[in-house]
Amino acid sequence: xAKTQIRVGGLGxxxxxxxASIIGKAASIFEGxxxxxxxxxxxxxxxxxxxxxxxxSSDLIGYPYVKQADILVLMSQDAxxxxxPTLRPGGMILFEEELVDxxxxxxxxGTKTFAIPATRFAEELGRRLVLxxxxxxxxxxxxxxxxxxxxxxxVRDSVPKGTEDLNLKALRKGYEFxxxxxxx
Amino acid sequence: MSPHELPPxxxxxxxSTLELEVFRPEDAPTLQTFYRAIPEEDRLxxxxxxxxxxxxxxxxxxxxxxxxxxxxxxxxxxxxxxxxLHRALHGWMRHVxxxxxxxxxxxRRKGLGRVLASSLVKIATDLGIEKIMxxxxxxxxxxxxxxxxxxxxxxxxxxxxxxxxxxAKRDLYLMANDVSQIWAAMESLVxxxxxxxxx
Numbered sequence: 001x002a003k004t005q006i007r008v009g010g011l012g013x014x015x016x017x018x019x020a021s022i023i024g025k026a027a028s029i030f031e032g033x034x035x036x037x038x039x040x041x042x043x044x045x046x047x048x049x050x051x052x053x054x055x056x057s058s059d060l061i062g063y064p065y066v067k068q069a070d071i072l073v074l075m076s077q078d079a080x081x082x083x084x085p086t087l088r089p090g091g092m093i094l095f096e097e098e099l100v101d102x103x104x105x106x107x108x109x110g111t112k113t114f115a116i117p118a119t120r121f122a123e124e125l126g127r128r129l130v131l132x133x134x135x136x137x138x139x140x141x142x143x144x145x146x147x148x149x150x151x152x153x154x155v156r157d158s159v160p161k162g163t164e165d166l167n168l169k170a171l172r173k174g175y176e177f178x179x180x181x182x183x184x
Numbered sequence: 185m186s187p188h189e190l191p192p193x194x195x196x197x198x199x200s201t202l203e204l205e206v207f208r209p210e211d212a213p214t215l216q217t218f219y220r221a222i223p224e225e226d227r228l229x230x231x232x233x234x235x236x237x238x239x240x241x242x243x244x245x246x247x248x249x250x251x252x253x254x255x256x257x258x259x260x261x262x263x264x265x266x267x268x269l270h271r272a273l274h275g276w277m278r279h280v281x282x283x284x285x286x287x288x289x290x291x292r293r294k295g296l297g298r299v300l301a302s303s304l305v306k307i308a309t310d311l312g313i314e315k316i317m318x319x320x321x322x323x324x325x326x327x328x329x330x331x332x333x334x335x336x337x338x339x340x341x342x343x344x345x346x347x348x349x350x351x352a353k354r355d356l357y358l359m360a361n362d363v364s365q366i367w368a369a370m371e372s373l374v375x376x377x378x379x380x381x382x383x
Contacts, residue, residue: 010376011376012375012376013374013375013376014374014376015373015374015376016376017376018373018374018376050376125310126310126311126312127310127312127367127370129367129370129371129374130370132374158373159370159373160366160367160369160370160373161366162309162363162366163309163366163367163369163370165306165310166309166310167370169310
């Protein structure tokens with residue numbers, strides 16, 4: 001399998017790091033691949049922006065930094081404006097459709113975009129907090145990079161006790177919406 | 185389909201098997217039949233007169249509105265236990281839910297009350313309710329123990345607040361479970377890095 005470079009971006013408080021961490025954990029611990037996670041600090045994390053880089057590969061990963069992402073998971077307009085132009089041509093952008101207007105940015109050639117009202121879905125489930133888990137499900141559903149079983153185990157392993165049920169509902173919601181959007 | 189997931193089959197301590205279902209408004213008459221079979225001395229501790237015909241319609245309306253989430257336990261299609269979460273949909277107590285549990289006499293001391301209560305605590309936290317209350321009469325020691333095991337603590341006692349069949353005044357215990365702590369851990373987990381917060 002070729003190396004897949006993923007960048008997750010959004011605002012502080014949206015659970016960007018947890019989203020990236022679950023993707024990496026699902027790939028490495030529950031699917032036996034290799035993955036790395038880098039959290040963006042310093043000049044990249046300006047304002048309340050927050051981002052993380054995940055690399056997934058079937059081979060050992062020698063260099064964990066994402067230079068040109070294959071997949072972007074973006075939850076805010078700032079993150080979209082900043083990272084969308086850096087996507088590899090032909091890459092994929094998954095974004096929160098009620099927080100992002102993609103027409104404001106010129107996208108690299110061949111970019112495939114997939115939108116989800118993740119915040120609204122999370123609120124309908126009862127807690128806005130789980131929007132990042134909806135995004136994890138959406139990621140798995142659209143990309144097919146990770147099995148649902150692997151992300152389900154990673155979510156169970158990552159969220160606080162007592163919150164598993166709602167988080168898993170959020171995951172399922174995002175996953176099913178993702179499968180629909182991907183035409184599966 | 186109900187948004188609340190329950191295990192389809194439930195095995196109690198004595199090995200008997202029950203079905204748990206989220207109650208639908210059209211099932212209210214069945215629930216009333218269950219309540220009418222409860223001994224009068226037990227019904228006294230209920231907050232409403234569940235034997236009145238108007239009660240079933242009122243209950244069904246509140247379930248349809250979402251102000252009550254009700255879970256019933258059935259043995260061979262007959263209701264043997266009921267738990268309900270009552271909540272205000274608006275106003276200053278919209279973060280608070282009240283739990284009410286009733287189990288048929290033959291089905292007590294088998295763990296059913298605890299299953300109903302824990303199912304509703306889970307539903308309450310999923311709905312964003314932060315504090316769950318339960319009202320227990322002083323002589324309902326078993327009920328108090330169930331709630332304590334589920335994380336409830338005694339928040340207040342209203343002395344001589346209710347009157348039993350013999351006319352004796354009894355203390356009413358107000359028990360509370362602050363389930364917001366469960367989600368506080370999740371909030372902390374999704375807080376991410378913010379330069380304003382330092383790290």
